[in-house]
Amino acid sequence: MKVIILGNGGHSKVVQDIIYSIKGNEIVAILDDKYKVEKRENGIIYAPFDSLKKFLDQEAKVVIAIGDNKLRKNIVTSMDIKKEQYLTVIHPSAIVSTSTRIGYGTVVMPNAVINAEAQIGDHCVINTGAIIEHDNQIGDYTHVSPNATLTGNVLVEEGAHIGASATIIPGIKVGCWSIVGAGSTVIHNISPLSTVVGCPARIIKN
Numbered sequence: 001m002k003v004i005i006l007g008n009g010g011h012s013k014v015v016q017d018i019i020y021s022i023k024g025n026e027i028v029a030i031l032d033d034k035y036k037v038e039k040r041e042n043g044i045i046y047a048p049f050d051s052l053k054k055f056l057d058q059e060a061k062v063v064i065a066i067g068d069n070k071l072r073k074n075i076v077t078s079m080d081i082k083k084e085q086y087l088t089v090i091h092p093s094a095i096v097s098t099s100t101r102i103g104y105g106t107v108v109m110p111n112a113v114i115n116a117e118a119q120i121g122d123h124c125v126i127n128t129g130a131i132i133e134h135d136n137q138i139g140d141y142t143h144v145s146p147n148a149t150l151t152g153n154v155l156v157e158e159g160a161h162i163g164a165s166a167t168i169i170p171g172i173k174v175g176c177w178s179i180v181g182a183g184s185t186v187i188h189n190i191s192p193l194s195t196v197v198g199c200p201a202r203i204i205k206n
């Protein structure tokens with residue numbers, strides 16, 4: 001599979017490793033606005049974002065490898081690429097139930113676990129070792145950070161960011177574009193656009 005990667009920062013390095021860990025994948029271009037002019041190194045083209053259309057052919061799939069949820073959404077809305085052309089990337093060590101649905105452009109990192117009937121949206125990041133338990137609903141453009149644990153029936157709305165090693169107890173709703181601080185334990189629903197931290201998590205911004 002030919003793959004075009006958008007973004008070339010720290011998160012992208014991990015995504016590139018995952019793409020290479022899957023047999024048959026080939027990264028053909030890495031686009032980022034830090035490249036002002038097009039260049040080719042070791043068979044990969046490096047160029048600014050707006051050159052995407054030039055490299056996009058029917059065979060190539062696209063992954064947005066940018067950790068920031070809002071930026072990922074902005075790029076998707078500005079690029080006008082067909083949904084089906086986004087590649088869903090799942091590291092071979094991740095454990096994913098056959099009854100889950102994982103959306104377009106979503107990246108599932110090493111040792112993540114996604115259990116029965118969880119639904120994961122488009123352009124999400126399920127980071128290293130994250131646990132998404134049964135029946136979770138995870139919205140588009142979310143990021144579940146390394147080692148976070150979402151227990152059963154958790155609902156995470158669009159754009160929310162769950163910090164590293166956070167824990168969310170069963171049945172909780174995390175509102176859209178909220179942030180859960182690293183190491184927090186969430187025991188109450190979180191309203192949209194809020195930031196919560198601590199054990200139990202308390203609101204510090206909304």
Ligand SMILES: CC(=O)SCCNC(=O)CCNC(=O)[C@H](O)C(C)(C)COP(=O)(O)OP(=O)(O)OC[C@H]1O[C@@H](n2cnc3c(N)ncnc32)[C@H](O)[C@@H]1OP(=O)(O)O
Pocket residue numbers: 127145146162163164179180181182183184195196197198204
């Ligand atoms: C591979 C990767 O790297 S994936 C990326 C994973 N990233 C993360 O997990 C980062 C998650 N982010 C955090 O935890 C951040 O601290 C945030 C977003 C919750 C808060 O950041 P800011 O809005 O900048 O808040 P700020 O640092 O000013 O702290 C505000 C208060 O909350 C407290 N606080 C901040 N974060 C936490 C936390 N995780 N747990 C407990 N308390 C916290 C601070 O001590 C401070 O308290 P005070 O007012 O009593 O002094």
